[in-house]
Amino acid sequence: MQNQLINSSEIGIFALGGLGEVGKNMYCIEYQNDLIIVDSGLLFPDEYLMGIDYVIPDYTYLIENQEKIKALVISHGHEDHIGAIPFLLKQVRIPVIYASGLSLGLIKNKLEDYHGLYANLQEYTETSVLKLGEFKIEFFRTNHSIPDSFGIKMTTPVGVIVHTGDFKFDFSPTGTEANFHKMAQIGQEGVLCLLSDSTNSELEDFTTSEMVVSETIKDLFTSINGRIIIATFASNVHRV
Template sequence: MSKVKIFGMGGLGEIGKNMYCVEYEDEIIIIDCGVKFPENEMFGIDLVIPDVSYLIENQHKIKAMLLTHGHEDHIGAIPYVLKQIKTPIYGGRLTLGLVKAKLEEHRMQSEVDLYPVGEETEIQFEQMKATFFRTNHSIPDSFGIALDTPEGTVVHTGDFKFDMTPVGSSTEYAKIARIGSGDVLALLSDSTNSERPGFTMSERAVGEGINDVVAKAKGRIILATFASNVHRLQQVVDAAGAQNRKVAVIGRSMEKVFMIGQELGYIQMPEGMQIDIKTVDNYADNQILIICTGSQGEPMAALTRIASGSHRTVQIYPDDTVIISASPIPGNTINVSRTIDKLFRAGANVIHGSVFDIHASGHGSSEEL
């Protein structure tokens, strides 16, 4: 009797580098292909990617790469891995938009076939069949995957939380229940916050917290968050609009996500609201909100350079409010603390942590698992 093989190329026992494979006879289906950011002791290393030696040896078995969502730890390694193996890619519209931008950077866009999927999509392979169910995470177009094999169904949740007041699409609870009542062979579940008690705070509550901070700020606002957290970015834009502030965006990845998000309709902003960062001094301080990268204290990111006084356009003014709308990824705590310290020393009012409801995880806590 043939057996189903389930194995991880990364993402097990670590944060990042998510890449999993399901193999049955002469078919391999890949789920996600992410990067991991280096630990502090990894001098000279920019990114850590999965070891795909087994896939190179079994290239003839690879049928597809299925993507759950568009975060770096799930799609960031694609340009590097696809220089070693060949496979078509399936994913949500926003996910594929981000992947396409990466492939264009590496001049690979003509070498890879991209196929958009939705909650109704079914992909039939010779031995296996893939279906998708919509989940709620901190980025639109997040999906779980049910992979039917002759031995039962392998369910991969992707990253998720059960948000009862979501910003964006709701989780397909009924579809998940139907899959669960069937012949499930294995569940591969997001467990990032599995040891955190209770439920994860709703993203909508974060929007309310950001609204409150923006309404009370007297001078400029500089907000750092993950560039890929599109729901958060839209809520920041809405908060800025409510206070008649212009929005400037800095940081390469943030600029890219804003461009793709607006092209696909996931980020909506009134015409004339977004301004070039070079023109911020043409406006009063209480008319400006700057969205930037650097929430993880990355050495070359915008907020880190602003904090150290080395950014060529933006410096800290005494009445500035800096909002860090993110939690440090394990391994980044020291860098984040160093950035916060420099911002305080420069005279900014820094708002961070969970006290102000300015960040919520995209991962479910123990009661959601």
């Protein structure tokens, strides 16, 4: 079905969730008969949604355009980016899901819990080049509060779309470094549209590096004699 809002020579970029809210991230990039989905997250309900466990996007558009869907590509393994995958698979036929590293493992666990087997979960690495319909998909490492977070470069007949995923610039990360060279190279080649998501990006100044966290913990361990109890997000594996 032709999307009435997109001319055949144009690319459509739209969100089914995740804009102006923290949760249920899901972005669609559509060109003619090809549609790529980036992320499939859920939103945890607030105190006004009594009895609701999870909030997921409305998948009607995807159900009505199933034949266009070429792949679901996952930027990183946070619940607001992968949590709705089992619910999506119940309603929409997704030919292949691409994820990397920790995200891949988390999705496998999730599918076993909820949905049973899904045949086509594929791993990508930073050097992967995927050809999906008219799209060429590549990846670059970023730093985020969960390992194996990637930005996604989508080369289309109209131009290059870059989706950063969630990230922060950290020049002394505790895990793998972000690939600034690849980001710079993509920038040099030219980007038609950048989709960027970084907490507090509207504030001037840098976010504190992860290295400061480990130094602070080290100081506490050497100065406290009693028992120490630490709480952290389970997915922040580098801190663990």
